[in-house]
Amino acid sequence: MGKIAIGDACLICPGVRISSAAEIVIADSCMMASNTFITDADWHGSYDRVRTLGCPEPVYIRENAWLGDGAIVCKGVTIGKNSIIGAGSVVVRDIPPNVIAAGNPARAVRELDPAEPMVTRASCFAETADMEGELDLMDRENLAGNSLLYWLKTVVAPGDKD
Known part of the structure; x- marks a missing residue:
């Protein structure tokens, strides 16, 4: 309305x-x-x-x-x-x-302290190259243990945590 x-x-x-x-x-x-x-x-x-x-x-x-x-x-x-x-x-x-x-x-x-710099959500998207680099880094950290060999192991002989 x-x-x-x-x-x-x-x-x-x-x-x-x-x-x-x-x-x-x-x-x-x-x-x-x-x-x-x-x-x-x-x-x-x-x-x-x-x-x-x-x-x-x-x-x-x-x-x-x-x-x-x-x-x-x-x-x-x-x-x-x-x-x-x-x-x-x-x-x-x-x-x-x-x-x-x-x-x-x-x-x-x-x-809030006016002397303290304010980081906004928009500033995260201002430099797309920097953001892409940070997202790539997060992906690498999150997927660090993944490999073809590990995946095959989970399919053939999965463990308790797989």
Whole structure:
């Protein structure tokens, strides 16, 4: 019904729900852990339960924000750039940039150090040659024990761990 916009290089884990009646905008490089729920509506009125949407208000999740496992982001909220929302938190008010917020309701519990360099998910994909090299290295490490001889052994005389 509503508009959902998701930026580049975002991570959306299994079980994430995004329900929009108005507008939800998720900027580049955001991470949403499992079972995160983002909504821009109540989905019913407080007194008029027939009115299906209530009063929707847009949600904005700025660049490089990270929503922890099971976090809930409610209508009308903006989560600032680089901010982290703790697992199980319920966000009902705006969260400023560069903070760690947690709780029900979520509130800033710590500021991130602005002098510390911020590495985003998008930066992982910026240099494709470097990324290909790292992926090749991971493949070599993960497949180090594999060989034709080992495979034949597992087919002909498999052991307990094969």
